[in-house]
Amino acid sequence: MRVKALNIIEIVFADDKDVKAAWKELYDQYCVTNPSPNDIKKRETATYKLLECIAVSLGYKNKITWETIQNAYLPQGMIEQLNNQEKISQLMLALLITMMSVSNQQVDNETANKKRTK
16 A cells, blocks of 8 residues: 555655655665665655655645654554564575575585486
């Protein structure tokens, strides 16, 4: 859902240069590969700035504060689901690496056996 919302920003806010600039800044943060903790903090700040620009654009300048934006609701179940997905991804990667290593070792053994039999 979040991705869909981000992808329509340039359409919904086509005439608002501040929102589009804030979206570009956030997009640039999303493009950082292997983000460091500092990059993740920059991404979070860029997200808040985008939300602030959207709030101003929609006429909520004095009604929605920076504190309101930073204290968004995040259900515990969602946090647990994200953590579980991360663990599963890490386990799958470890399994894949192990399988590749075993496969490469088998190929090396077969190659060595063929050389011995010649």
